[in-house]
């Protein structure tokens with residue numbers, strides 16, 4: 030089959046939500062629709078609920094599970110859909126941000142009782158950075174939630190995106206009757222239905238039809254009013270605006286009851302983008318380019334401590350990936366081939382011979398990859414857009430066993446390559462600092478160092494507010510700054526200069542005092 034046909038078949042997306050909004054439930058129902066699983070309950074919820082030491086084993090188990098569920102491929106209406114899982118816990122937010130660089134669109138789940146929550150806002154910021162198209166699914170309509178118009182206003186206000194409802198709820202909570210499809214003009218009546226996929230759709234081409242009153246009783250008039258208001262207030266939905274990330278279509282439903290999902294999935298199939306072009310240094314890589322290219326956005330350690338190999342998740346961006354063919358690892362300037370690349374169809378790992386743009390493949394790795402690495406068919410370019418974010422919690426690494434220094438260094442290097450945390454090295458004095466977005470990472474690092482590298486480390490807390498990358502067109506000013514602030518300047522793993530600010534106030538004053546220096550809050554410094 031031609032490359033273009035393979036590309037046209039594929040849609041690669043992620044589901045994002047604040048924890049508990051219903052991401053796992055929705056994932057499971059989508060897989061049911063796709064026939065990838067047969068029964069409800071097959072998708073494990075790999076969320077981490079507590080941040081206590083007793084969760085260690087839990088984290089380990091979950092890491093195991095999430096290898097299997099990190100990418101879920103399924104087919105629906107002749108399309109090949111790749112669903113990339115994103116951890117909901119805020120301490121793992123960086124992992125989610127990176128995964129979002131590998132998708133072409135996103136479904137955002139909102140809890141209709143809680144509305145827009147903190148993680149929702151953060152995740153949407155990342156989507157807006159790259160104009161990722163977003164479809165919104167407002168979940169739990171069987172519960173006494175907020176007024177749907179208020180929810181839409183809140184979405185627009187807090188997420189800084191225009192919305193357009195494509196379905197509309199008929200009442201809400203205990204009296205929830207179903208949804209009206211504003212595009213197909215039919216009523217889908219709600220029935221609590223947790224395991225099967227059924228559909229009870231009644232076409233009401235004219236809302237004044239008395240059949241509507243028969244179906245939903247006193248809520249018919251409310252629906253008529255609401256629909257009139259919607260048609261008056263909202264512009265007709267334009268696919269182009271959605272694809273440019275300017276408008277988000279909204280659906281209402283109840284994931285646990287399998288309700289309102291088919292409407293959304295059918296729309297998704299119709300409007301969600303196929304694999305898109307990607308920015309690389311100095312050029313745009315089109316999926317249709319004959320030469321293969323892709324980048325690593327996630328690295329997962331093997332659970333078995335006797336096998337130190339890892340799985341690197343690579344998103345194919347152009348051309349055709351082939352098993353056992355030599356490709357070019359750009360950063361290491363090295364030829365590599367892969368004997369057992371895997372795909373993740375229907376939650377199973379399968380050996381693959383070929384992969385196409387939009388696909389995510391797992392490559393066994395013995396330490397050659399780090400996040401952001403690019404593979405090509407010989408060309409020398411790196412993909413852009415896999416950022417590190419300013420960490421907010423900092424600790425100094427203290428070796429707990431001088432006999433195991435080598436193991437500790439190797440462990441720290443590999444774990445930070447995996448993106449578990451960021452490593453900074455003091456320019457004067459060589460101390461090593463670890464920066465993360467959450468406390469949980471430190472526990473994960475300690476645990477994994479012990480179990481995988483047989484090294485012991487302790488952490489000394491450091492009082493910094495934020496790390497930011499610094500650059501300047503004026504070299505003398507930058508040099509002077511680095512000299513004056515030497516106690517607060519460190520290098521990241523790629524030898525970039527990083528300034529550690531003690532407080533928000535210090536950061537602000539420093540930025541004001543040095544207008545010629547740019548302070549960057551992600552490592553993506555362009």
Ligand code: GDP
Nearest residue numbers: 046048049050051052053054169283284285286
């Ligand atoms: P996640 O943390 O976003 O993955 O959320 P889950 O999918 O684990 O759902 C969180 C909780 O909400 C679970 O107890 C679900 O059963 C429940 N839930 C999910 N969808 C619905 C729904 O439509 N209605 C109600 N009442 N509960 C739901």
